[in-house]
Amino acid sequence: AIGVTQPIDLEDAIAFHARALLLDAHAPDVYGGTGHTIDWKVAAGFISSHPGLPVLLAGGITPDNA
Known part of the structure; x- marks a missing residue:
């Protein structure tokens, strides 16, 4: 998963040459499961x-924003 805070985080992900990407909200010092929502516009x-x-x-992701 790529922790996303700003657009540059995603451009750096291209360097991995992955076949697909999993985007998650970035939370300092935490690896997933935070419940934070990614910036949908980014x-x-x-x-x-x-x-x-x-x-x-x-x-x-919740029923209200899915």
Whole structure:
């Protein structure tokens, strides 16, 4: 999973040459399971810039924002 705070975090992820990415909200000193929601605008911008790359979203997903 890539912890996302700002757009540059996602551009750095391209260096991994992964077949898909799992995006999660970044929380200092914590590795997942925080319940924080990723910045949807940052994720959407990345996804639209990389249409052939499958992206999964994690972090703070609830029935209200799913």
